[in-house]
Amino acid sequence: xxxxxxxxxxxxxxxxxxxxxxxxxxxxxxxxxxxxxxxxxxxxxxxxxxxxxxxxxxxxxxxxxxxxxxxxxxxxxxxxxxxxxxxxxxxxxxxxxxxxxxxxxxxxxxxxxxxxxxxxxxxxxxxxxxxxxxxxxxxxxxxxxxxxxxxxxxxxxxxxxxxxxxxxxxxxxxxxxxxxxxxxxxxxxxxxxxxxxxxxxxxxxxxxxxxxxxxxxxxxxxxxxxxxxxxxxxxxxxxxxxxxxxxxxxxxxxxxxxxxxxxxxxxxxxxxxxxxxxxxxxxxxxxxxxxxxxxxxxxxxxxxxxxxxxxxxxxxxxxxxxxxxxxxxxxxxxxxxxxxxxxxxxxxxxxxxxxxxxxxxxxxxxxxxxxx
Amino acid sequence: xxxxxxxxxxxxxxxxxxxxxxxxxxxxxxxxxxxxxxxxxxxxxxxxxxxxxxxxxxxxxxxxxxxxxxxxxxxxxxxxxxxxxxxxxxxxxxxxxxxxxxxxxxxxxxxxxxxxxxxxxxxxxxxxxxxxxxxxxxxxxxxxxxxxxxxxxxxxxxxxxxxxxxxxxxxxxxxxxxxxxxxxxxxxxxxxxxxxxxxxxxxxxxxxxxxxxxx
Numbered sequence: 026x027x028x029x030x031x032x033x034x035x036x037x038x039x040x041x042x043x044x045x046x047x048x049x050x051x052x053x054x055x056x057x058x059x060x061x062x063x064x065x066x067x068x069x070x071x072x073x074x075x076x077x078x079x080x081x082x083x084x085x086x087x088x089x090x091x092x093x094x095x096x097x098x099x100x101x102x103x104x105x106x107x108x109x110x111x112x113x114x115x116x117x118x119x120x121x122x123x124x125x126x127x128x129x130x131x132x133x134x135x136x137x138x139x140x141x142x143x144x145x146x147x148x149x150x151x152x153x154x155x156x157x158x159x160x161x162x163x164x165x166x167x168x169x170x171x172x173x174x175x176x177x178x179x180x181x182x183x184x185x186x187x188x189x190x191x192x193x194x195x196x197x198x199x200x201x202x203x204x205x206x207x208x209x210x211x212x213x214x215x216x217x218x219x220x221x222x223x224x225x226x227x228x229x230x231x232x233x234x235x236x237x238x239x240x241x242x243x244x245x246x247x248x249x250x251x252x253x254x255x256x257x258x259x260x261x262x263x264x265x266x267x268x269x270x271x272x273x274x275x276x277x278x279x280x281x282x283x284x285x286x287x288x289x290x291x292x293x294x295x296x297x298x299x300x301x302x303x304x305x306x307x308x309x310x311x312x313x314x315x316x317x318x319x320x321x322x323x324x325x326x327x328x329x330x331x332x333x334x335x336x337x338x339x340x341x342x343x344x345x346x347x348x349x350x351x352x353x354x355x356x357x358x359x360x361x362x363x364x365x366x367x368x369x370x371x372x373x374x375x376x377x378x379x380x381x382x383x384x385x386x387x388x389x390x391x392x393x394x395x396x397x
Numbered sequence: 398x399x400x401x402x403x404x405x406x407x408x409x410x411x412x413x414x415x416x417x418x419x420x421x422x423x424x425x426x427x428x429x430x431x432x433x434x435x436x437x438x439x440x441x442x443x444x445x446x447x448x449x450x451x452x453x454x455x456x457x458x459x460x461x462x463x464x465x466x467x468x469x470x471x472x473x474x475x476x477x478x479x480x481x482x483x484x485x486x487x488x489x490x491x492x493x494x495x496x497x498x499x500x501x502x503x504x505x506x507x508x509x510x511x512x513x514x515x516x517x518x519x520x521x522x523x524x525x526x527x528x529x530x531x532x533x534x535x536x537x538x539x540x541x542x543x544x545x546x547x548x549x550x551x552x553x554x555x556x557x558x559x560x561x562x563x564x565x566x567x568x569x570x571x572x573x574x575x576x577x578x579x580x581x582x583x584x585x586x587x588x589x590x591x592x593x594x595x596x597x598x599x600x601x602x603x604x605x606x607x608x609x610x611x612x
Binding site for chain 2: 068071072073074075076253355356358359360
């Protein structure tokens with residue numbers, strides 16, 4: 026029985042999806058998140074006039090200490106796995122999973138490159154494609170709502186960790202974390218509503234196409250207030266500094282105090298995966314995704330192949346996500362930490378009304394520009 | 398001294414309440430520091446960066462002249478050890494870490510020399526009394542090295558060969574130079590130096606790393 030691997034068949038779709046998942050999640054996501062664990066320490070050090078960790082080496086190759094992330098991973102693997110005697114066994118095991126899995130799954134809707142013309146990849150001037158392979162794991166029409174649904178699930182990770190540890194202070198940390206995350210989810214949704222009105226679609230791939238026209242079509246210029254609000258809300262959602270009072274490293278006990286070894290490693294890596302993929306989402310909605318203004322026309326004018334264009338867009342997207350993650354790392358040591366009550370006040374009393382006002386203003390402008 | 402009262406209106410101006418201009422200014426400071434330190438470190442111009450970190454053990458802070466470190470035995474001009482096994486240093490050592498077993502020296506003028514000269518660096522409290530007691534400038538503690546970490550305690554006992562490995566010909570004159578030794582050979586003794594013809598003798602600690610102005 027010959028297997029039907031032609032374009033459009035079930036087997037082709039499955040193989041394409043598996044390859045995309047491995048490339049994006051395993052290759053790019055985990056790779057960048059792991060490097061970010063080292064890069065955060067090095068970049069923070071450089072900002073603070075000191076050197077960061079630069080000694081880990083494999084044989085004679087130091088490479089500025091990049092292999093520290095491997096050393097960290099090995100350290101987490103070999104630590105003792107201690108479960109507190111009175112902890113709830115199932116939820117203690119389940120909490121890191123609930124924290125890390127949504128961070129990985131949201132990568133499904135993010136477009137990380139231009140569509141590849143299957144069968145015509147090496148032809149020059151291949152502008153119209155009948156057989157495109159989308160560089161996006163799942164092309165859902167609800168797109169961004171999928172992201173919001175899953176990031177709501179990550180609240181469970183923090184809450185369960187706090188409760189299942191059977192520790193008063195980690196439970197309080199879990200309460201802080203869950204209240205903060207739920208508050209800023211509302212602002213996140215409202216902040217992006219303006220962008221939905223401007224683009225007219227929820228699907229991230231279509232959003233990137235609409236931003237291709239010129240630099241002024243980028244989301245950051247059509248919705249600057251929405252960008253600031255969404256950026257603030259997503260930093261608060263991922264519990265990054267300056268909103269990291271739930272974990273608040275040297276100040277206060279967080280919700281993962283009872284976790285050791287790889288269980289903590291999953292929380293740790295999950296946080297950095299959230300940095301990577303929330304940066305990827307911001308790049309998609311506000312910073313033009315994989316496109317650069319004028320790149321496609323430039324490519325077609327020179328007659329280069331579609332495959333080269335796809336590779337170029339993947340590299341552009343990777344660079345944008347990398348730079349934006351570095352920007353989130355830069356914010357960490359520039360701002361003092363918010364107190365819990367200041368955080369709640371900012372979320373509910375300041376950001377939410379501003380985001381509602383942003384939606385109203387955008388709706389009025391869109392109505393008048395469309396009715397002309 | 399007059400005490401002034403500065404009235405600060407809270408909340409402040411609209412720009413202050415907005416946080417965003419202040420945030421941008423703060424991020425500008427950190428970004429500036431990052432760019433300066435990153436590119437300076439990358440290109441090898443560490444002096445231009447603000448980084449004060451010394452990469453030990455490749456870079457070390459210079460120790461003062463009188464710093465007491467690992468011991469070393471000095472040699473005469475013909476290569477023999479200057480030590481005459483007079484037993485002054487093991488007598489004065491408060492930690493009892495020096496072991497000397499003397500033997501007859503084949504040279505006619507020198508009576509004794511150490512057959513076994515061992516210092517247990519783990520016991521040593523680095524007080525410097527042995528170097529002070531020695532009448533022959535045979536033992537010094539000016540190697541500016543630290544006792545190396547070892548896996549077994551027995552490896553920290555340095556024997557005569559290891560101590561001699563760091564040796565140098567001493568410029569001391571056996572038997573001393575007499576009462577006016579300071580004037581006779583200026584510049585010989587590191588602790589008291591008589592300036593000759595207006596030569597400037599450095600005193601105090603060697604210059605340390607420069608601390609740049611606050612940003």
